[in-house]
Amino acid sequence: MTQYKKDMISALVFLIIGIAVLISVPTTISDKQITGIGPRAFPNFVGVCMVALSLILGISTFVRQQKLVRAGKAEKPRQVPAQKRKACLQNELRAVLAALICLVYAWAFDKVSYFVSTFVLITALLALFRVKKPLSYIVCYIGGVVIWACFNYFFSVRLP
Amino acid sequence: MNIATVLQMVFTLPNLLWMNIGIFAGIIVGALPGLTGTMAIALLLPVTYGLDSVTSMMLLLGVYCGGIYGGSITAILINTPGTPASAATSLDGYPLAQKGHALKALHMALSASLVGGLISCAVLLFAAPMIAKFALKFGAAEYFALALFGLTIIAGVGGKSQIKGLLMGFAGLLLSCVGIDSLDGVARFTFGNVNLTAGISQIPVLIGLFAITEIMKKVRDIHAPIGETVAVQEEKIHFSDVLRYWKMLLKSSGIGVFIGAVPGTGAAISSFMAYNEAKRASKTPEEFGQGSEDGLVACEAANNAVTGATLIPLLTLGIPGDTNTAVLLGALTMQGIVAGPTLFTKQANWVYAIMIGMIVINLLMYLQGRLFIRGFANINKVPTKVLVPMLVVLCVIGAYATKYNVFNALLMVGIGIFGYFMQKLDFPLTPMVIGLVLGNLCESNMRRALLMSRGSWLVFVKSPIACTFLILAAFMLFFPMLQKKLTKRRAQKRAQ
Numbered sequence: 001m002t003q004y005k006k007d008m009i010s011a012l013v014f015l016i017i018g019i020a021v022l023i024s025v026p027t028t029i030s031d032k033q034i035t036g037i038g039p040r041a042f043p044n045f046v047g048v049c050m051v052a053l054s055l056i057l058g059i060s061t062f063v064r065q066q067k068l069v070r071a072g073k074a075e076k077p078r079q080v081p082a083q084k085r086k087a088c089l090q091n092e093l094r095a096v097l098a099a100l101i102c103l104v105y106a107w108a109f110d111k112v113s114y115f116v117s118t119f120v121l122i123t124a125l126l127a128l129f130r131v132k133k134p135l136s137y138i139v140c141y142i143g144g145v146v147i148w149a150c151f152n153y154f155f156s157v158r159l160p
Numbered sequence: 161m162n163i164a165t166v167l168q169m170v171f172t173l174p175n176l177l178w179m180n181i182g183i184f185a186g187i188i189v190g191a192l193p194g195l196t197g198t199m200a201i202a203l204l205l206p207v208t209y210g211l212d213s214v215t216s217m218m219l220l221l222g223v224y225c226g227g228i229y230g231g232s233i234t235a236i237l238i239n240t241p242g243t244p245a246s247a248a249t250s251l252d253g254y255p256l257a258q259k260g261h262a263l264k265a266l267h268m269a270l271s272a273s274l275v276g277g278l279i280s281c282a283v284l285l286f287a288a289p290m291i292a293k294f295a296l297k298f299g300a301a302e303y304f305a306l307a308l309f310g311l312t313i314i315a316g317v318g319g320k321s322q323i324k325g326l327l328m329g330f331a332g333l334l335l336s337c338v339g340i341d342s343l344d345g346v347a348r349f350t351f352g353n354v355n356l357t358a359g360i361s362q363i364p365v366l367i368g369l370f371a372i373t374e375i376m377k378k379v380r381d382i383h384a385p386i387g388e389t390v391a392v393q394e395e396k397i398h399f400s401d402v403l404r405y406w407k408m409l410l411k412s413s414g415i416g417v418f419i420g421a422v423p424g425t426g427a428a429i430s431s432f433m434a435y436n437e438a439k440r441a442s443k444t445p446e447e448f449g450q451g452s453e454d455g456l457v458a459c460e461a462a463n464n465a466v467t468g469a470t471l472i473p474l475l476t477l478g479i480p481g482d483t484n485t486a487v488l489l490g491a492l493t494m495q496g497i498v499a500g501p502t503l504f505t506k507q508a509n510w511v512y513a514i515m516i517g518m519i520v521i522n523l524l525m526y527l528q529g530r531l532f533i534r535g536f537a538n539i540n541k542v543p544t545k546v547l548v549p550m551l552v553v554l555c556v557i558g559a560y561a562t563k564y565n566v567f568n569a570l571l572m573v574g575i576g577i578f579g580y581f582m583q584k585l586d587f588p589l590t591p592m593v594i595g596l597v598l599g600n601l602c603e604s605n606m607r608r609a610l611l612m613s614r615g616s617w618l619v620f621v622k623s624p625i626a627c628t629f630l631i632l633a634a635f636m637l638f639f640p641m642l643q644k645k646l647t648k649r650r651a652q653k654r655a656q
Contacts, residue, residue, distance in 0.1 A: 003586075007321075010585045014327045021334060030346045037610055039341040039348055042603045046333050053330070057323045095380035098548075099577045102372065106556050106569035122549045129382060129545040136546055143550045147557065155195060156203055157561045 004065045011058030018050030098128060114159040118144040161508040169214050169513040170520060178211065178219040179517070183525045186226020187532075191234045191242045193367045193558040197227025201487045205494070213495040214510065218517050220491055224484050225277060225467050225521050228427055229529065232269040232460055237262060237539045238551065240371035244362050245427035245463040247593050248435045250370060252448060252455035259451055262537045267397035268453060269460045270529040272409060275402065276461035277522035279413035280420065280468030285515045289504065291421045291469075292476035298422050300609035301619045305629035306422065307602035310429050312636035313436040314591040322640065325591045328582065332595020333602075335360050342604050343611075355567035362428075364559040364572035365596055369589045371555045372576020377583075378544055399526075405457045408438055412458040416465025421472045426482045427463040428597050432590075434462030436636070468518055475499055475511060 025043050080088075105121040122140045131137070151157040169175075182204070189200040200223045208216030231246030236253035249269060256265040283291065298306075314329035338349045339359030350356040402409070412434035419430035438458035439448045448455045470481025478499040480486035492499050503511055539547075559572040579589050613619035620626050 006585050010324060010327075010587065013585075014331075017331070017334075024349070028351065029348050037607045037615075039344045039346045041607075043334070043337045043348060046330050046337065050327060050330050050334075053323055053327050057321075057327070060323075091380045091382070094382065095376040095580065096577075098379040099372070099376055099573060099580070102375070102552055102556070102576075103570065103573045105552065106559075106566060106573050109556055109560065109569060110566040118553055121552060125549045125552065126545065128379070129548070131545050136543075139546055140549050143546075144553055147550070147553055151557060151561070155189070155199075155561075157195075157557070158564075159557065159560075 004061060007057060007061040011054045011061065014050050014054040015058070018047050018054060021047035021050065094128065098125065101125060101128070110160050112160075114148055115144075118148075161512050165509050166512045166516060169509060170218075170517050172215075174211075175215050175218045175517070176520075176524075178215050179222045179521050179524055180528065182219040182222025183226040183521060183528050186223035186228075187230035187233070187525075187528065189223070189242075190227035190230025190246075191536075193234060193240050193242055193363070193371060193555060195558065195561060196243055196363070196483075197224050197230075198483045198487055199561075200227060201484060201491075205487070205491055208491055208494065213492075213497055214513050214517070216491060216495060217488075217514050218521065220488055221467075221514070221518060222521050222524075224488070225464065225518075225525050226528075227484070228464050228467055229270065229273045229460075229525060232273070232463075233266065233536050235370075236265045236269060236456075237536065238371070238547070239374045240551070240555070241366060243427075244366055244593070244597060245431055245466075246459075247366060247370070247428060247590065248431040248459040249456065249463075251435065251459075251590060252450070252452045253459075255449065255451035256453070256456060261451070263533065264397055264453075265456060266529075266533045266537055268402055268456055270526060270533065271397075271399050271402035272405075272412075272457040272460035273464040273529075274399075274522055274526040275409045276413045276416055276463070276465035277467055277525070278519060279410070279461075280417050280465040281515065281519045281522060282468075283417050284468040284471055284518065285512075288472045288476050288515075291417075291472050295421045295423065295473050296477065297625060299623070300605040300612060301623045301626040302629070303422075303424070304602060304605040304609055305620060305623075305626035305633070306425070307598045307605065309629040309633040309636065310433060310598045311594065311602060312633045313432045314594055321586065324585075324587045328587050328589065329591035329595040332592040332597075333599040335365065335592070335596050336599025336603070342600070343607055353567075355565060358563075359600075360571065360596070361562050361568060362593075362596055363562045364568040365575050366593060367555050367559055368572040368575030369579040369592060371551060372573055373579040373583060373589065375548055375551055375555075376576065376580045378548055382544075402457060405454065408454055408458050409461045411437060411441075412461040413465040416462035417469040419462075420466035420469025420481055423473045423479045423481050424601070426597075427466040428593075430466050431459040431463040432594055434458040440636075440639070464522075468515075471514070471518070475503055475514070476501060 021043060025040050025047065029040050029043065031038060031040060101121065101124050105117055108117040108120075119141065122137070122144060126137055126140065148159055151159055185200055185204065186197055189195045190197055201220050204219060204223060208219060211219065227243065228245055231242035232249045232253065233242065235241040235246040235250035236257050239250050239254040241247045241250050253265045253269060311329065314325050336359070338356055340346070340357050341348055347357065415434045415437060416427070416430040419425045419433065420427070435455055435458050438454050439445045442448065442452070442454055444452070466482070470485045473479040473481050474485045474489060478489070480489050489499060497503070497507070497510070555572065556569045559569040560566060562568050583589060609619050610617070620630060
């Protein structure tokens, strides 16, 4: 992705967040103003700053890009071979899948017991890493048990 | 005060034993993300029932100092700060470890922690009452100005794009707004979710932004040969190697002592301030964030310099400097010790025993650290494919353990996913942590100050301390931009 695209996406993301904040403040925060400056003031200030900064980022990026285009120095998207592009996309999907596995683990952590959810997590992650050695699985399972024992008996953190 | 009596009170076998137990427990707890020194101190409180007052304080102070240092171990080795105080350490500690200098990074962090700790102990010993008087002058306006000054650090750690750094800082400030407003009791951005009424904890955000993001990157880069580990270079580091940075150590320790002496601030703020100052004063600021030893030394000296300094308001005024000393105050009460101005007159020997005990604790912490450093560095030799599942388990437990709430674990993963994509768009993650840490301090004190001044903004200018911090904040914010313009002009002149 070119720097221009990254910066424009960044500006857009925070513009949306800033506008969302400014819209949600009057609807979600009660105006029960007991003190001088109410509870809406600071979130409004943050929302305004986000919108302002994202506009500055977007406009400055656009102006810089126009200057580069006129000078013939605009960054051209790199010609990436289809195979490499596919590999990059697979890598990104793998990272997102790992995050989703973590999310499911965090959710199931309390619903199912620590041991079952951790066993499934370790198996899923090692399978994602295409690990075939049984020893790696055993080491990780033992690690999970050791962690449970440390937290339960030494740190008095009761795990589900 | 009788020196012989004081030394006799400190140097007993039980004291030395409990100091070491406390330091070891503190290092382990500090290193584990999600567990804090405060938690460890609270857990060990019952152990102190059967101990005398000096011994119990030695144990708990050992945990305190060990906990602050322990956070740097995981910050350096796996980019997962064990405590918020070590978030700044990972900025340069982790890149240094990734270059194969894990041992060097750990040694430097340990040595800098020792120096910072000893300097704060010296200040505690010789200047405690004087500093306490200054700390008492801090009111709402001064706290707001200090927090604002702390927020301008975002400009320094914003990486290449200051605007992106500021945007992430504001994202952190937004997160700090979530929960019940402390002044008006109004729910903000809770969306009816009872888990958000108490606000967003720093620990899940810290673990999510640093650890989960890093885990996702490791999984993404798995096309590298499976089992690849970073070779740890065998380096012999001596304590004198860190003394090369004596100016940095003194300055950072000074910042740590100042911040620590002001109640309600904490080691996280001091380490970021020291880092920012080190970067500003450095001749090679572009090296910061890439494994700069200056940056690492500055953070660690500052965060451990807080340990002795937080005892100043605690012992002299009975006001805890941070959450750790708040629990220590409970321990003092249990032991029948009344902290405050009369402590220095009625129980002078006891007070000085504690102060000298702190010096011994810092020295023992250094010795323990040297003993275990190689063991810690070997974490880098563990294959990534085995390390990642263990890290995920530790992170989820860590987030869960903050409030025994699965919501925090889910929040942690969500923030981690957000952090991963923000990093892909070249957003720095550290400003978000700074915004979250300082947001509440900034907003609540601003509103409190305006309430007391009946809406007059002059309250921030009338106070010399607040005014000084506001000027420093403006300087920190605009100085990088001015510096860039000046450098450009000089380069243009030279070209002409």
